[in-house]
Amino acid sequence: MNARLVLDHSLVWLAPAAGLLLLIVVALWRGYGRGGGMNRSTSREPSEKSSSKSAFALKAVAFAILVLCLLDPLWSSVRARPGENALVFLVDDSRSLNIADEIGGRTRRDVVAALLDRDRSPWLVDLERQFDVRTYAFGARLRGSDGRGSMSFDEPESNLAEALAALRNRLAGAPLAGIVLLTDGNATDAAGPPLDLAGLPPIHPVALGGRAPLPDLAVRHVAVTRTVFEDAPVTIRAEVAASGLAGREITVELLDEADSVVSSETRTVAAEQETVSCEFRIGRAGERPRFHRVRASVQTRIEAGGSLEEATLANNVRTVVSEPSTGPHRVLYLAGRPNWEHKFLSRAVADDAELDLVALIRIARQEAKLQWRGGDGGSGNRLFRNFDDTPETERERYDEPVLIRLNTRNANELARGFPAAAEELFAFHAVVLDDLEADFLTHDQLALLRRFVADRGGSLLVLGGPQTFTGGGWDRTAIAEALPVNFALRRGGPPPAGPQRFALTREGWLQPWVRLRASEAEERSRLAEMPGFRVVSATGAVRPGATVLAEAVDEAGRHAPALVAHRYGHGRCAALTVGDLWRWQLQKTNDRDDLGRGWRQMLRWLVSDVPERVRVEVMPDSAGRIGNPSHVRVRVHARDAKHRPLDEGTVRVTIEPPEGEPLELLAEPSLDRPGTHEIEYLPRAPGAYRIRVAAMDGDGKEIGAGETGWAHEPAVTEFARIEPNREMLRSLADRTGGRMLSPEELPAFARGLPATDVPVTERVASPLWHRPWVFLLVLGCLAGEWGLRRRRGLR
Numbered sequence: 016m017n018a019r020l021v022l023d024h025s026l027v028w029l030a031p032a033a034g035l036l037l038l039i040v041v042a043l044w045r046g047y048g049r050g051g052g053m054n055r056s057t058s059r060e061p062s063e064k065s066s067s068k069s070a071f072a073l074k075a076v077a078f079a080i081l082v083l084c085l086l087d088p089l090w091s092s093v094r095a096r097p098g099e100n101a102l103v104f105l106v107d108d109s110r111s112l113n114i115a116d117e118i119g120g121r122t123r124r125d126v127v128a129a130l131l132d133r134d135r136s137p138w139l140v141d142l143e144r145q146f147d148v149r150t151y152a153f154g155a156r157l158r159g160s161d162g163r164g165s166m167s168f169d170e171p172e173s174n175l176a177e178a179l180a181a182l183r184n185r186l187a188g189a190p191l192a193g194i195v196l197l198t199d200g201n202a203t204d205a206a207g208p209p210l211d212l213a214g215l216p217p218i219h220p221v222a223l224g225g226r227a228p229l230p231d232l233a234v235r236h237v238a239v240t241r242t243v244f245e246d247a248p249v250t251i252r253a254e255v256a257a258s259g260l261a262g263r264e265i266t267v268e269l270l271d272e273a274d275s276v277v278s279s280e281t282r283t284v285a286a287e288q289e290t291v292s293c294e295f296r297i298g299r300a301g302e303r304p305r306f307h308r309v310r311a312s313v314q315t316r317i318e319a320g321g322s323l324e325e326a327t328l329a330n331n332v333r334t335v336v337s338e339p340s341t342g343p344h345r346v347l348y349l350a351g352r353p354n355w356e357h358k359f360l361s362r363a364v365a366d367d368a369e370l371d372l373v374a375l376i377r378i379a380r381q382e383a384k385l386q387w388r389g390g391d392g393g394s395g396n397r398l399f400r401n402f403d404d405t406p407e408t409e410r411e412r413y414d415e416p417v418l419i420r421l422n423t424r425n426a427n428e429l430a431r432g433f434p435a436a437a438e439e440l441f442a443f444h445a446v447v448l449d450d451l452e453a454d455f456l457t458h459d460q461l462a463l464l465r466r467f468v469a470d471r472g473g474s475l476l477v478l479g480g481p482q483t484f485t486g487g488g489w490d491r492t493a494i495a496e497a498l499p500v501n502f503a504l505r506r507g508g509p510p511p512a513g514p515q516r517f518a519l520t521r522e523g524w525l526q527p528w529v530r531l532r533a534s535e536a537e538e539r540s541r542l543a544e545m546p547g548f549r550v551v552s553a554t555g556a557v558r559p560g561a562t563v564l565a566e567a568v569d570e571a572g573r574h575a576p577a578l579v580a581h582r583y584g585h586g587r588c589a590a591l592t593v594g595d596l597w598r599w600q601l602q603k604t605n606d607r608d609d610l611g612r613g614w615r616q617m618l619r620w621l622v623s624d625v626p627e628r629v630r631v632e633v634m635p636d637s638a639g640r641i642g643n644p645s646h647v648r649v650r651v652h653a654r655d656a657k658h659r660p661l662d663e664g665t666v667r668v669t670i671e672p673p674e675g676e677p678l679e680l681l682a683e684p685s686l687d688r689p690g691t692h693e694i695e696y697l698p699r700a701p702g703a704y705r706i707r708v709a710a711m712d713g714d715g716k717e718i719g720a721g722e723t724g725w726a727h728e729p730a731v732t733e734f735a736r737i738e739p740n741r742e743m744l745r746s747l748a749d750r751t752g753g754r755m756l757s758p759e760e761l762p763a764f765a766r767g768l769p770a771t772d773v774p775v776t777e778r779v780a781s782p783l784w785h786r787p788w789v790f791l792l793v794l795g796c797l798a799g800e801w802g803l804r805r806r807r808g809l810r
Contacts, residue, residue: 028085028086029086032082032083032085032086035082035085036078036079036082039075039078039082040075040078043071043074043075043078044071047067047070047071066803066806069803070800070803070804071800073796073797073799073800073803074796074797074800076796077793077796077797077800080789080792080793080796081793083783084783084784084789087782087783087784088782088783089781089782089783090781090782090783090786091778092778093776093777093778094769094776094777094778095145095146095192095769095773095775095776095777096775096776096777097144097145098145098146098147099147099190099775100145100146100147100190100191100192100773100774100775101146101147101148101149101186101189101190101191101192102142102146102147102148102149102191102192102193102195102768103148103149103150103151103182103186103191103193103194103195104131104148104149104150104151104195104197105151105152105153105178105179105182105194105195105196105197105198106127106131106150106151106152106153106160106166106197106198107127107152107153107154107173107175107196107197107198107199107223108152108153108154108160108166108167108168108169108170108173109154109168109170109171109172109173109203109733110168110169110170110171110329110730110733110734111123111173111199111201111327111733111734111737112124112127112168112199112223113168113327114199114224114229114326114327114737115326116224116225116227116229117225123199123223123224124166124168126223126758127166127197127223130197130221130758130761131150136762138761138762138765138766139765141765141766142765142768145768145769146192146768146769151178151182152165152166153170153173153174153175153177153178154170154171154172154173154174155170155171155172155174155729156174156177156178156181157177157178157181157182157185171701171729171730171733172203172204172729172732172733173198173201173202173203173733174202174203174204175198175202175204175205175210176202176204176205176210176211177204179210179212179215180211182194182215183214183215187214190773190774190775191215191216191774192216192768192773192774193216193217193218193219193753193768194215194216194217194218194219194753195219195221195761196218196219196220196221196744196747197221197223198220198221198222198223198744199222199223199224199739199740200220200222200739200740200741200743200744201733201735201736201737201739201740202740202743203729203732203733205740205743210747212747212750212751215751216751217748217751217752217753217754218747218748218751218753219748219753219754219755219756219764220744220745220747220748220753220755220756221756221757221758221761222739222741222744222755222756222757223739223758224737224738224739225739226739228258228259228287228288228738229258229259229326229737229738230258230259230260230324230325230326231256231257231258231259231260231325231326231327231330231737232255232256232257232258232260232265232311232312232313232325232330232331233255233256233258233311233330233331233734233735233737234253234254234255234267234309234310234311234330234331234332234333234731235254235255235256235290235735236253236254237251237252237253237254237309237333237335238251238252238335239251239335239336239337239338240252241337241338241623248298248299249296249297249298249299249337250294250295250296250297251269251294251295251296251297251307251309251335251337252292252293252294252295253267253292253293253294253295253309253333254290254291254292255267255290255291255292255293255311256288256289256290256291257284257288257289257290257291258287258288259287260284260287260313261284261285261286261287261289262283262284262285263283263284263313263314264281264282264283264284264313264314265281265282265283265284265291265311265312265313265314266279266280266281266311266312266314267279267280267281267282267291267293267309267310267311268309268310268311268312269295269297269307269308269309270307270308270309270310271305271307272305272306272307272703274308277295277297277307278295278296278297280293281314293309295309297337299340299368299369302339302340303339303705303722304336304337304338304339304705304722304723304724305336305337305339306334306335306336306337306703306724306726307334307335307336307337308332308333308334308335309332309333309334309335310331310332311331311332312331313325326737327734327737329730329733329734330730330731330734330735330737333726333728333731334703334726334728335726336703336723336724336725336726338723339722339723340368340369341627341721342368342369342370342371343368343369343370343371344369344370344371344444344445344622344625345371345373345442345443345444345445346364346370346371346372346373346443346444346445346446346447346618346621346622347373347375347440347443347445347446347447348360348361348372348373348374348375348376348447348449349374349375349376349433349446349447349448349449349451350374350375350376350377350449350450350451351377351449351450351451351452351455351480351482352376352377352378352450353376353378354449354450354480354597355595355597356449356450356478356594356596356597357374357376357449358597359596359597359600359610359611359614360372360447360614361374361421361422362611363608363610363611363612363614363615364614364615364618367615369619369622370615370618370619370622371422372422372618373420373421373422373423373428373429373443374419374420374421374422375418375419375420375421375429375432375433376418376419376421377416377417377418377451377455378417378418378419379416379417380416416432416455418432433455433456433460434460434463435457435459435460435463436463437463437466437467437471437656437657437658438656438657440463440464440467441467441471441473441656441657441658442656443467443473444473444474444621444622444625445473445474445475445476445618445621445622445625446464446467446473446474446475446476447475447476447477447478447618448475448476448477448478448483449478449480449483450478450479450480450481450482450483450594451480451482451483451487452482452483452487452488453487453488453489453491453492453494454488456492458492458493461492461493461494462493464493464494465493465494465496465497467586468497468583468584468585468586468587468588469497469583469584469585469586470584470585470658471585471586471626471658472584472585472586472624472625472626472658473586473625474586474587474588474589474621474622474625475494475497475498475586475587475588475589476588476589476590476591476617476621477489477498477588477589477590477591478591478593478594479550479551479552479590479591479592479593479594480550480552480594481550481552481594483552483594484500484502484552484553484554484555484590484592485502485552485553485554485555486552486553489502490502490555497583497584497588498558498588498590499557499558499561499562499579499580499581499588499589499590500554500555500556500557500558500561500576500579500590501555501556501557501558502554502555511551511567511569511571511573511575513547513569513570514546514547514548514549514569514570515547515548515549515551515567515568515569515575515577516542516545516547516548516567516568516569517542517545517548517565517566517567517577517593518542518565518566518567518568518574518577519538519542519564519565520563520564520565520566522562522563522564523563523564523565523578524538526564527616528616528617528619528620529564529565529578529616531609531612531613531616541609544603544604544605545599546598546599546602547598548567548593548594548595548596548598549595549598550593550594550595551567551575551577551592551593551594552592552594554575554576554579554590554592557576557579558581560581560582561579561580561581562579562580562581563576563578563579564578564579564580565577565578567592567593575592576590576592577591577592577593578590578591578592578593579592585626586625587621587624589617589621591617596610596613597610626652626654626658627719627721628653628654628655628656628658628710628718628719629651629652629653629654629708629710629718629719629720629721630651630652630721631649631650631651631652631706631708631721631722631723632649632650632651632652633647633648633649633650633706633723633724633725634647634648634650635647635648646695646696646697647695647696647697647698647704647725647727648693648694648695648696649668649670649682649693649694649695649696649706649708650685650688650691650692650693651666651668651682651691651692651693651708651710651721652690652691653666653690653691653692653710653718653719654690655712655718656718659690660689660690660691661690661710661712661718662684662689662690663712663713664710664711664712664713664718665681665682665710665711665715666681666682666692666708666709666710666711667679667680667681667682667708667709667711668680668681668682668694668706668707668708669706669707669708669709670696670704670705670706671704671705671706671707672698672699672700672702672704673700673701673702673703673704674700674702675700680694680696681694682694692710698727700727701727701728701729701730702726702727703724703725703726703727704724704725704726704727705722705723705724706722706723706724706725707720707721707722708720708721708722708723741755
């Protein structure tokens with residue numbers, strides 16, 4: 016690199032050397048001219064003339080080089096200063112290097128051991144003479160190493176991004192010639208932000224692992240979903256990747272915390288690369304988080320006479336947590352009159368631990384203000400006179416509606432009727448309005464109900480009836496814009512003809528909480544058995560964005576919305592225009608409680624996404640910085656009684672590790688998220704972790720609690736992919752100006768590394784005659800000239 020010829024100290028001999036070279040060239044020319052005519056005719060063949068000239072040129076070049084060497088010129092070049100440049104060997108010390116790329120063959124750790132063994136790698140000894148070679152190992156974190164002897168290849172993680180960042184900080188300012196990275200490229204922190212390679216020297220990845228796919232079975236992804244479908248409230252879906260197992264039978268099992276098999280499925284793998292999806296349904300969520308394990312295994316085929324060996328078994332099991340139930344969820348039912356709907360609704364949820372129905376029913380309408388003649392002239396309602404000793408001023412007034420309260424927490428709850436304060440209304444999760452005119456609620460109460468949906472995130476369900484929707488004057492209220500129907504756009508057309516049938520729309524068929532049967536045929540049979548309904552309230556047009564889940568179809572085939580839902584603010588609103596669903600129960604033709612099940616699923620859907628005052632999130636801390644993916648961040652969202660962010664308060668977090676004593680921590684308030692408190696936790700042992708949270712207000716009073724958990728399984732991430740990630744390694748080399756290598760190419764690359772660009776260099780000079788290539792060049796020219804003369808018969 017940057018080599019050149021130096022003649023500065025030999026310039027005084029340049030003229031004599033040039034004269035000598037000129038005499039030699041003239042003598043050669045005359046000699047070849049005379050020699051060419053001896054014993055030959057004057058007319059020579061063109062090939063002979065060309066051979067004579069070539070022989071002359073070869074000998075002239077040889078003598079020119081010899082004359083140049085008499086000047087004692089120097090050959091000057093730039094090289095790396097020995098021992099001044101640091102060359103880093105960064106070695107992956109994780110468990111994935113224990114994989115053998117051939118069953119029964121050498122493992123990847125054996126390849127690393129051979130490369131770093133000085134007895135078997137003489138190129139490494141030569142490299143240490145030229146560079147300050149430093150060896151580092153990385154797994155969960157970066158650490159120094161003295162070579163292969165200090166590596167266990169038992170690290171549960173391979174955090175490449177963190178290792179490179181730590182290496183950049185540790186060697187800041189040092190003259191780095193490059194980084195030789197020995198890894199399979201399967202970094203466990205690859206899901207974080209893109210690698211920051213600024214300030215790093217060229218990285219030369221050495222990809223460990225073969226190119227042929229390995230036989231392996233891996234549980235790649237497990238997800239838990241909770242639905243309001245009564246038969247299967249919790250569903251666990253697992254994706255199992257099978258590689259090199261075509262024709263084999265695999266079994267996927269769901270295990271509980273006692274390692275008992277809850278459910279299992281057996282599948283046959285059809286292709287060499289295939290992803291098998293399995294679905295397991297379990298019972299209701301418990302009061303505490305429940306941990307389940309999904310385990311996949313390859314079955315032994317009897318005719319094969321043995322079992323199939325996999326590349327690794329570390330990725331065959333995965334743990335998942337199902338969130339605990341946050342119930343009972345409170346539902347406020349407000350009715351304008353006693354009716355059958357409340358009877359069947361309360362009966363349906365009586366034994367449901369997820370739902371708590373609180374009813375406020377008007378049994379007498381508000382009377383006009385009249386001046387009673389005769390009697391004592393009191394203002395109390397005479398219906399309640401002489402029943403108890405309640406003072407006249409505390410009795411229900413005759414000009415107020417008479418309400419009864421059912422299933423309240425205490426004697427004071429709803430004592431003044433429908434809540435007028437946010438603290439009281441926001442304690443509920445959903446509100447159901449049944450056959451009630453809008454004038455029953457004040458303007459402030461209607462505005463509060465709209466805030467209950469939009470800000471608090473609660474749900475509102477309006478049931479049909481003579482006093483509901485357009486018949487109840489709801490089109491001129493503050494809550495009208497929250498409903499999924501627009502009263503300003505009235506639906507035209509003649510009134511319905513006769514009883515109307517209940518029919519699901521395409522969107523309704525896709526919602527599990529709307530369906531009551533497991534199959535489409537059974538659901539259609541169930542719909543056909545439903546009676547015709549006679550009370551279907553008239554509504555406006557469906558608002559844009561709202562979804563019609565069911566329709567009422569009359570005898571003339573005309574359709575009207577029967578069940579409509581949409582999102583409004585942070586909550587949801589639904590309208591059920593049918594006002595006589597009780598006919599379904601009275602005219603049922605089987606022993607199934609379809610109406611009760613329908614009510615339970617609808618109410619569960621209403622409360623399913625309503626936020627609690629205390630909500631807990633667990634997430635890996637890899638979104639905002641380069642870090643260990645097992646570094647967990649616990650985030651607690653706390654709200655006051657009005658569901659405003661709780662700024663003045665404390666949050667205590669108790670973590671129960673899989674082994675050892677529970678740890679109690681005090682969460683710190685977030686600087687950018689009001690009402691949010693956070694802690695960071697680094698789990699050590701693999702297994703299931705449980706979290707209990709208690710939030711207190713500024714006075715130290717507990718306002719709510721929560722519980723959740725997560726599974727720390729570093730092996731799942733480490734062995735998520737067993738084939739070398741060559742794409743990532745090639746990108747790493749391209750972005751830093753390095754070179755992608757295989758283990759076989761590393762010795763040749765190391766021998767040529769001193770000739771590449773390095774930070775600290777020096778210029779060295781040596782006599783030209785001491786260069787072997789100069790002697791070989793002179794010898795080659797003379798041998799070539801002699802060969803031409805012998806072949807052509809020249810003298």
